[in-house]
Amino acid sequence: MIADTDQRFPDQEHELNIAPMAREDLERVVAIERQCFPTAWRRDAYERELLNVSARYMVARVGDRIVGYAGMWAIADEAHITTLAVEPRCRRRGIGERLLSALLEATEDMGATRVTLEVRESNTAARVLYEKYGFQVVAYMRAYYPDTGEDAVVMWLNPLRPPSQPHRDGESRGGES
Numbered sequence: 001m002i003a004d005t006d007q008r009f010p011d012q013e014h015e016l017n018i019a020p021m022a023r024e025d026l027e028r029v030v031a032i033e034r035q036c037f038p039t040a041w042r043r044d045a046y047e048r049e050l051l052n053v054s055a056r057y058m059v060a061r062v063g064d065r066i067v068g069y070a071g072m073w074a075i076a077d078e079a080h081i082t083t084l085a086v087e088p089r090c091r092r093r094g095i096g097e098r099l100l101s102a103l104l105e106a107t108e109d110m111g112a113t114r115v116t117l118e119v120r121e122s123n124t125a126a127r128v129l130y131e132k133y134g135f136q137v138v139a140y141m142r143a144y145y146p147d148t149g150e151d152a153v154v155m156w157l158n159p160l161r162p163p164s165q166p167h168r169d170g171e172s173r174g175g176e177s
Contacts, residue, residue, distance in 0.1 A: 014063030016095065018102040021057035021069060023050060028066040029059065036085040038147040049082075056106045060086070060095050070099040074110035079103075079160075081117035084126070096129055104133070107160060114158035118144065121151045130155050 021029065026046050033040040049055050049071060057071035068086035072079050081103060086095045107115055118141065119126050135155040144152035 016098060017061045018058055018098055019061065021046075021050065021059045021071070023047065025059050025066055025069075029069045032066070032069065032085055032087050033083075035088055039145075041083070055082075056103070056110065058099065058102055058106070060099055062090070068095045068099055070103050072103050072107065072115075074107055074112045077111065077113045079107040079110065079112035079115045081115060091125070096126070097132075100129060100133060104157075104160065113160050114156060115160055116154065116156050118152040118154055120145060121153050127153060127155075130157075133157065 026043050029046060030040065030043050046057070049057055052073070054075050055071060055073050058069065059066045060068035060070075067090040068084075070081070070084040072081045074080075081100075084096060084099055084103070086099070104115065115135075117130065117135070119130065121140070135157045137153055138156050139154040141152040141154060143149045
């Protein structure tokens with residue numbers, strides 16, 4: 001399960017908390033989804049995901065307000081990050097990094113030893129974050145996103161390292177950036 005991840009949120013009176021996603025979170029999750037993605041998942045897709053024993057979904061809250069969410073599937077030794085989004089006005093505050101770190105911790109708890117994801121080629125901020133955590137580009141999928149025809153970058157983290165293990169540049173995972 002996800003550890004207590006309260007941390008003071010910059011420029012806010014409230015703390016940033018990462019917690020498991022619940023059905024009562026879905027209205028806000030879907031609202032953020034629509035702000036972030038040209039083709040948004042519907043509420044019923046998230047309802048199904050919350051029932052999926054191979055999936056883990058979580059939300060980031062500042063006080064009582066959900067400002068981001070993330071999810072993944074883990075089957076055998078492999079995890080697939082399916083989504084990670086932060087409300088546009090709350091970006092560049094380390095929320096996406098905290099969600100990614102929590103996903104990677106949950107991945108380990110589920111027994112996965114490697115993680116994959118797809119990201120839009122134009123999403124430079126996300127790609128930089130994933131590379132910071134050791135993900136490497138392994139392929140491009142041409143015209144993967146039907147809404148725009150944009151290519152997807154396929155990235156892998158293999159093997160998965162624990163959050164406290166230093167990266168090549170000497171920094172450790174986790175914390176606010």
